[in-house]
Amino acid sequence: METPELLGKGWETPDINWYPGHMLKAKKELLKQLKRVDVVLEMRDARIPVSSVNHDFEELLQQKKRILLFNKSGLADEEITQKWTEIFRKSDIPFLFIDAINHLDLNKILPLCRKMMQEKWSTFRRRGIRHPSLKLLITGIPNVGKSSLINRLSKRKAAETGPTPGVTKHQDWIKLGKDVELLDTPGILWPKIENHEAGLRLSITGAIKDSIVGTSMLSDYLLEILLRKEPEQLQRHYQLAPEDLDLLPGDLLDKIAEKRGCLKSGGAIDHRRVESVLLRDFRAGKLGRLSFDLPDETEGL
Ligand SMILES: Nc1nc2c(ncn2[C@@H]2O[C@H](COP(=O)(O)OP(=O)(O)OP(=O)(O)O)[C@@H](O)[C@H]2O)c(=O)[nH]1
Ligand SMILES: [Mg+2]
Structure with a gap:
């Protein structure tokens, strides 16, 4: 487990x-x-x-x-x-x-x-x-x-x-x-989501608008989990080199941006764009199957 x-x-x-x-x-x-x-x-x-x-x-x-x-x-x-x-x-x-x-x-x-x-x-x-x-x-x-x-x-x-x-x-x-x-019926949340874990999980799976938590934090959170749970799928999907998986999440995201051409006109990384690409690919199931709530760690959620 x-x-x-x-x-x-x-x-x-x-x-x-x-x-x-x-x-x-x-x-x-x-x-x-x-x-x-x-x-x-x-x-x-x-x-x-x-x-x-x-x-x-x-x-x-x-x-x-x-x-x-x-x-x-x-x-x-x-x-x-x-x-x-x-x-x-x-x-x-x-x-x-x-x-x-x-x-x-x-x-x-x-x-x-x-x-x-x-x-x-x-x-x-x-x-x-x-x-x-x-x-x-x-x-x-x-x-x-x-x-x-x-x-x-x-x-x-x-x-x-x-x-x-x-x-x-x-x-x-x-x-x-x-x-x-x-x-x-329209989807309904509750007035204040006090549990940060639950809030992130609701955001990453799409129940909360991305702009509330921000795509930057969402993509960092997702990358951290993907690196632990689905590294091969991540590598395959973005055609990364094996050593890229040892990069820190921020640097890895830059690498994905280069691979996907998420660059601004001067050549700088377009962070917003690559974050959106990562979230979209994950939500479309292209980065593997992930569950966030685990049966043995739901206390307080
Ligand atoms: N992979 C997958 N995608 C799904 C499934 N059900 C819905 N989706 C996708 O999830 C998104 C939301 O689907 P909706 O049916 O609009 O969800 P809803 O609960 O009616 O959403 P609200 O009306 O905003 O509350 C869409 O992009 C669907 O294609 C499913 O079982 N599997
Ligand atoms: Mg609906």
Whole structure:
């Protein structure tokens, strides 16, 4: 098992206060809708299954039928996901590790929801009438893939999606076939993210706008982890020499900038550009599969 130090312990981020007006509004609207829905799909990021919990809602959601959907599994470390699976199996909340882009286990979601409704629907069956349509609500942190999942389940581009957090700004009911309705909601964080580790992990995986922590700190953090966990992939992807991996992260980033032509007109390194390249490549899965929350070091997250 890895030690916590491997995953960036000790990084001090600036305080993260990113709670735009639409999120506060979205939270109020979500609370209003909760009564009307049968099952809540609570989406978390498979790479940060604990840091992506919205503790603001935990108590409220506990009173609802809910399924935890750990999305973007295709980007998470398989071994660590396996360990998380064993841990979540011990809780009584149904869960699935899915990938909305790579179609992993998406076909299990609706049957699981229907199974959870069997008892409630049995009264309709006994009276010989059809049960009402299944009403689902999807909630989770920004950019975790809520709208992408809706598009997959509805087999059309029913909801807008995008690579930056905060794409969905309003709730929207979307029909899935004849008897299922799914409410897409804007991603919601909590007013103040006090835990620096969790803040960095939420930023690196895309739930918080890059400008809040800054691409410079994000890329340093990422490089440090990549150098420990995926050095070969890093070397291969940027065609680095083996000795480049011994460089300090700042110097290594300069090397990557040279390889990728991230230079200003006079030939100086364009730091912003290379930082963005690194973050983009990582988020597209080109630098290997990484999980940031580890089962044995989540205390305080
Ligand atoms: N690799 C991978 N990428 C995903 C997955 N799901 C979504 N994405 C990508 O993540 C980004 C965000 O997806 P959205 O569906 O817009 O996320 P959202 O949760 O609706 O975001 P907000 O509306 O901003 O809260 C997009 O670039 C998607 O292509 C997934 O399972 N795997
Ligand atoms: Mg969305």
